[in-house]
Amino acid sequence: MCEKERRRLEKLNKFQLSHSYKKIGIIASITIFSLMIAKKFIDEPDWVKPILSGLLLVSMLLISLAKEKVEDEYIDSLRSQSYRFAFIVVIIYSLVQPLVNYGVGILFDETETLKGFDYFQVLFFMLVVQILVFYKLKRYNK
Amino acid sequence: MKNTLKVQRAIKDLTQDDLAKEMGVSRQTINSIEKGRYVPSTVLALKLSAIFGISVNEFFTLEDDD
Numbered sequence: 001m002c003e004k005e006r007r008r009l010e011k012l013n014k015f016q017l018s019h020s021y022k023k024i025g026i027i028a029s030i031t032i033f034s035l036m037i038a039k040k041f042i043d044e045p046d047w048v049k050p051i052l053s054g055l056l057l058v059s060m061l062l063i064s065l066a067k068e069k070v071e072d073e074y075i076d077s078l079r080s081q082s083y084r085f086a087f088i089v090v091i092i093y094s095l096v097q098p099l100v101n102y103g104v105g106i107l108f109d110e111t112e113t114l115k116g117f118d119y120f121q122v123l124f125f126m127l128v129v130q131i132l133v134f135y136k137l138k139r140y141n142k
Numbered sequence: 143m144k145n146t147l148k149v150q151r152a153i154k155d156l157t158q159d160d161l162a163k164e165m166g167v168s169r170q171t172i173n174s175i176e177k178g179r180y181v182p183s184t185v186l187a188l189k190l191s192a193i194f195g196i197s198v199n200e201f202f203t204l205e206d207d208d
Contacts, residue, residue: 072168
């Protein structure tokens with residue numbers, strides 16, 4: 001890998017948003033999540049769901065990428081731990097859960113088919129796990 | 143790895159918050175170093191050494207399982 005590529009990768013790896021984006025992300029996530037629940041009770045066009053799902057993922061990504069008030073090497077290490085944990089847990093969950101669903105489903109209904117997850121469920125779960133683990137680790141060392 | 147940060151901090155009569163501000167890190171960082179949950183980088187170790195005026199070896203000692 002040439003020096004230029006290495007520097008670009010390093011820059012990308014250290015990319016973070018300012019602390020104020022955390023508040024924006026939290027407010028947006030709660031609002032969009034409430035809208036997603038509310039839309040279950042009203043008729044809405046087909047295009048609303050993918051747009052809300054996409055916006056929810058973006059707002060959660062803002063929380064995930066926003067810096068803490070004091071962002072130092074320790075916080076950075078907690079962040080790395082949380083990304084690693086979320087990555088592994090979500091891969092295992094996405095592999096195992098459809099099999100569990102299928103196994104339980106076939107006990108009650110022989111026509112049950114093996115279904116995977118859609119991208120939204122996987123990404124949403126990954127972001128939720130990462131954010132929760134990060135704050136749990138932070139709280140643990142308060 | 144063991145460290146004597148808590149003792150050195152008490153000798154200098156510094157709170158975790160004071161030290162964190164002086165080093166430009168969060169209070170949690172100081173707390174986790176004191177509790178042995180986090181091993182700081184060389185940069186932080188040298189900053190500690192400069193603030194307290196003692197060598198890094200006096201702060202940190204290896205344990206048998208290190």
